[in-house]
Amino acid sequence: xxxxxxxxxxxxxxxxxxxxxxxxxxxxxxxxxxxxxxxxxxxxxxxxxxxxxxxxxxxxxxxxxxxxxxxxxxxxxxxxxxxxxxxxxxxxxxxxxxxxxxxxxxxxxxxxxxxxxxxxxxxxxxxxxxxxxxxxxxxxxxxxxxxxxxxxxxxxxxxxxxxxxxx
Amino acid sequence: xxxxxxxxxxxxxxxxxxxxxxxxxxxxxxxxxxxxxxxxxxxxxxxxxxxxxxxxxxxxxxxxxxxxxxxxxxxxxxxxxxxxxxxxxxxxxxxxxxxxxxxxxxxxxxxxxxxxxxxxxxxxxxxxxxxxxxxxxxxxxxxxxxxxxxxxxxxxxxxxxxxxxxxxxxxxxxxxxxxxxxxxxxxxxxxxxxxxxxxxxxxxxxxxxxxxxxxxxxxxxxxxxxxxxxxxxxxxxxxxxxxxxxxxxxx
Numbered sequence: 001x002x003x004x005x006x007x008x009x010x011x012x013x014x015x016x017x018x019x020x021x022x023x024x025x026x027x028x029x030x031x032x033x034x035x036x037x038x039x040x041x042x043x044x045x046x047x048x049x050x051x052x053x054x055x056x057x058x059x060x061x062x063x064x065x066x067x068x069x070x071x072x073x074x075x076x077x078x079x080x081x082x083x084x085x086x087x088x089x090x091x092x093x094x095x096x097x098x099x100x101x102x103x104x105x106x107x108x109x110x111x112x113x114x115x116x117x118x119x120x121x122x123x124x125x126x127x128x129x130x131x132x133x134x135x136x137x138x139x140x141x142x143x144x145x146x147x148x149x150x151x152x153x154x155x156x157x158x159x160x161x162x163x164x165x166x167x
Numbered sequence: 168x169x170x171x172x173x174x175x176x177x178x179x180x181x182x183x184x185x186x187x188x189x190x191x192x193x194x195x196x197x198x199x200x201x202x203x204x205x206x207x208x209x210x211x212x213x214x215x216x217x218x219x220x221x222x223x224x225x226x227x228x229x230x231x232x233x234x235x236x237x238x239x240x241x242x243x244x245x246x247x248x249x250x251x252x253x254x255x256x257x258x259x260x261x262x263x264x265x266x267x268x269x270x271x272x273x274x275x276x277x278x279x280x281x282x283x284x285x286x287x288x289x290x291x292x293x294x295x296x297x298x299x300x301x302x303x304x305x306x307x308x309x310x311x312x313x314x315x316x317x318x319x320x321x322x323x324x325x326x327x328x329x330x331x332x333x334x335x336x337x338x339x340x341x342x343x344x345x346x347x348x349x350x351x352x353x354x355x356x357x358x359x360x361x362x363x364x365x366x367x368x369x370x371x372x373x374x375x376x377x378x379x380x381x382x383x384x385x386x387x388x389x390x391x392x393x394x395x396x397x398x399x400x401x402x403x404x405x406x407x408x409x410x411x412x413x414x415x416x417x418x
Contacts (some may be wrong), residue, residue, distance in 0.1 A: 054350030055295055056216020084220060087298065098191040119305075141306055142204035146299075148200065166298050 034092025115165035181221035188214030315376025337386035
């Protein structure tokens with residue numbers, strides 16, 4: 001467990017890292033999720049630092065193993081370590097990642113202020129990923145995973161996950 | 168500050184997260200509704216995740232080959248430094264929510280100060296955890312209001328829980344020797360200074376929930392010194408069962 005302040009990613013490693021996906025949201029690569037904090041080659045070993053989305057996120061162990069497997073396929077040895085600071089924020093999800101989330105049926109995080117209004121039920125602003133209506137309501141602040149809240153669309157009646165803003 | 172004292176200081180924070188996380192995990196599959204079940208277990212997961220970060224750091228400081236698992240599973244009751252509040256059993260949903268609310272308000276105040284710690288790792292863990300605990304506090308405060316200002320029965324149940332658990336709130340601000348050492352070396356938080364703000368926040372929510380703040384001035388403590396209530400032994404026998412039965416087992 002260490003602390004790293006800047007993101008350094010060796011562009012040569014990106015194609016491999018893009019092949020690793022979040023096991024709970026399979027449409028999202030770990031690069032699009034913004035959990036890779038640094039990636040460099042030191043003495044032929046790929047050293048990858050990842051940061052957890054939530055402290056207890058069970059996907060982190062799997063992601064670590066998947067990175068090692070992905071590099072092994074390219075005959076590269078990889079070492080994965082966990083960094084805690086700076087703490088992950090949903091701002092690090094790339095535009096491509098947000099689009100992938102929406103397409104998969106998960107509403108992408110709003111900005112901090114809008115998120116608060118939505119979760120307190122003050123405003124109807126979370127857009128249903130199925131029919132695009134904003135006539136939606138929150139069913140539960142916690143959804144299928146720690147990072148999501150459960151919503152339901154009052155027009156098409158589909159329940160859906162909303163990826164909570166984390167800042 | 169010696170590593171030995173820093174480790175004890177870490178236990179004073181992390182054991183609360185472990186034991187409360189364990190209590191919430193007991194509710195997995197037993198919540199009163201699907202949504203609350205999922206919420207409570209998600210909070211348990213956050214707390215266990217935070218515990219792991221603290222214990223990994225403590226194990227690193229010990230530098231004697233012990234791991235986070237040894238710390239979580241192989242200590243004896245007297246070595247756990249959690250407050251009495253978090254080990255109290257899950258009597259009913261209103262009780263669980265009240266216990267959570269009493270802890271969340273303290274937890275968030277603590278983390279907001281701990282993020283300024285001179286210790287880089289403690290500061291990083293705190294910064295991460297603040298984001299999670301803000302959600303916990305919002306969830307438990309909302310439910311205290313819903314139950315308190317709900318039906319006659321829910322109001323009574325939550326009021327009884329408030330009256331019963333109130334005596335454990337003062338211990339949250341009790342400073343041990345290790346707390347004082349940690350404050351002196353600027354890695355720890357002077358929790359005694361959080362007390363006023365704590366009760367202000369608690370009272371505000373209780374008032375909104377149409378609940379009455381207990382007047383009792385008698386408070387129970389002991390957990391932070393390792394002297395626990397009867398419930399702790401039962402909790403630990405459940406928590407430690409696997410490691411004690413199959414020593415050194417790993418996932």
